[in-house]
């Protein structure tokens with residue numbers, strides 16, 4: 001199993017370069033955060049003090065902005081994001097069981113990422129295809145009419161604890 005990616009000295013140097021290219025204006029914070037996330041897949045916490053210094057803010061202010069936006073992450077994410085629908089239509093057709101089975105297959109909980117950084121598990125309110133309930137989305141691909149067998153097939157290449 002691959003170890004989660006750790007931030008190296010050269011990563012920190014690269015983050016320093018990205019930060020130094022910015023104007024230092026406070027309005028530049030969101031583009032800066034997005035740029036770092038695009039490059040690293042998340043915003044390494046080590047980058048926050050560098051950004052704060054450049055933007056003349058407290059690190060807590062940068063952290064506050066990151067916390068506000070649900071699309072910004074300070075932890076590594078999986079290559080594939082699995083979204084299990086918790087909407088009403090999916091719920092009444094077994095969505096809770098589907099979520100339980102996906103958790104078992106991936107051996108992670110909601111909001112968590114597998115140690116090999118393959119999958120991140122999330123839940124969503126409704127993905128807009130209620131007629132196919134219960135649904136899950138894996139890497140932006142909708143899988144409808146989910147049942148225990150389909151969940152197993154979807155992740156069958158994956159062995160818990162591999």
Ligand code: FES
Nearest residue numbers: 085087090127130
């Ligand atoms: S409730 Fe699940 S897709 Fe709408």
